[in-house]
Amino acid sequence: KFAAVLVPLFEDPASGEVHVVLNQRSSKLNTHSGEVCFPGGKRDPADADDIATALREAQEELSLDPAAVRVVACLPPFLSKHLLSVTPVVGVIPPHLRFSPNPSEARGEETVFTVPLRRFLEAGPGYSSKDVEWQPGVPYRLHYFDYVHRGTSYCIWGLTAGMLIVIAEIAFGRTPDFQPNPPN
Incomplete structure (x- = not known):
């Protein structure tokens, strides 16, 4: 099975910093409820490619x-814990866009927020990791980034955090302040 996510980036006019747009899924959803993610989802038969999937899903989920999206890159796919091949589609958007989560998609509880992209290279307060066994004999390092936006605390972790680390490494041309992968 195949999926794609849109990684919407913009430059904050006030700070000049690159930010990423994320959303927290409704706690009422059956899968990944309450998790922070990118807009995206499974490929539909009508989708021409990963870009079409990511843009369609972003329109459905966030209007x-x-x-308004200038696609700048498609990264190699990441494999989810459910063995879904997920392609990150990186796009630049205008800085003052307003997002309105689709009530039928979000079930009324979805939240959209932004985070400075550099945060995903920093090992400071609010960062932690845990080594787990992804498959028998295959270690994987889960990364957790706690971030407060307008008084609300969010935890960005798992596949989303893994993608953001790679995207930040590419964008800033440097490695993170932490070890992204487990030993061996």
């Missing part, structure tokens, strides 16, 4: 006009 993001595909014409």
Whole structure:
């Protein structure tokens, strides 16, 4: 099975920093409830490619006009814990876009927020990791980033955090302040 996510980036006009747009899924959803993620989902038969999937899902979930997105890269796919091949589609958006989560998609509880991209290279307060066995004999390092946005605390972890670390490494041309992978 195949999926794609849109990684919407913009430059904050006030600080000049690159931010990423994330959303927290409704706690009422059956899968991944309450988790922080990118807009995205499984490929539909009508989708021409990963870009089409990511843009369609972002429009459905956040009312993001595909014409407002300048796609700059498609990264190699990441394999989810459910063996779903997920392609990150990186896009640049205008800094002052307003997002309105679709009530039928979000079930009324979805939250959209932004985080400075550099945060995913920093090992300071709010960062932790845990080594787990992804498959028998295959170690995987889970990363956790706690982030407070407008008084609300969010935890960005798992596949989303893993993707953001790689994207931040590429964007800033440096490795993180922590070991991204487990030993061996």
